[in-house]
Amino acid sequence: MIAEHSAIVARGMGVRRGGRWLLRPAAFGIAGGVTGLAGPPGTGKSTLLATFATLRRPQAGALRILGRDTANCADLRAARARIGYLPGRFHWADNLTAAEFVAYAAYYKGMRGTAVRPALRRFDIADTAATELALLPPDVRLRAGLAATCVHEPELVLLDDPLGVASARRGAPARGSSSRRGGGAHARADARADARAPYGDPADPADPDLADLAELMPLLHSLAPTVVITAPAPQLLTGWCDRLLALSRGRITDLPTRSHRPVPGSGVGAPPAPAGASRASRTEAPRDRVPRQPLRTGAGV
């Protein structure tokens, strides 16, 4: 049964792209808490997330977001104002500083410029406000993306493969913290190489990268009442999401959320907070500022 008050309610919703159903018409709801959506590359996670973000329209059925019918223009506008969406790639913003990037998002969300500083502080990146995104290590770059996504304090946050953004470091040369303050062409090239570097092996439960990624979890839990996060493998999401969904061959299915591989101190493997639990009860971090917990970057993630 679908709870009508769920942030996302799909009824007979189908999503097509490239001449095939990425999601065959289905009915489902996504309620409060953090929901993970896993599926191998190309299965349609990004397309589905963009549909939830109302950037794409479903080819069948109906989609309600935050109680609004996305087929209705006035409702659509109202829903959009309460959504925060971060695509998996935002290289178009590489030449903007973190502050400019957040200011740009604030402008389009109808926020005053005074919202920018608090957003940067909340994600603990005020000290890198004047640094271009291309020069930031991926974990800090992700924080800038989250600050932009959440500058208007949305009720629904949609993050396309944020763990990929934050973990994109394998094979990249080690960089010092100087890259955060500038660093010139080499640092810029490194940052771009980092951003293209692949995950560790998400299918390997012993991969130490999963522990690194887990350090981001309290931050992701603190963003909004409802958060949807995609990842290419369920192992990346297991154990810390309130709900875990898999997208495969055009179908969405529920997966177990419990981890078989607890990571001490990371929150991974701990029982998930109940869906719909308040933000305050789901995280120890205060609402107004999430302390930076840098990934074990070495190469600047």
Ligand SMILES: Nc1ncnc2c1ncn2[C@@H]1O[C@H](COP(=O)(O)OP(=O)(O)OP(=O)(O)O)[C@@H](O)[C@H]1O
């Ligand atoms: N520009 C495009 N034109 C036509 N079809 C496309 C285009 N981009 C993607 N597709 C189709 O949509 C499918 C889903 O792509 P999508 O990016 O949503 O998948 P994904 O699961 O998010 O993959 P990834 O993790 O690699 O981003 C692809 O397999 C492809 O068939």
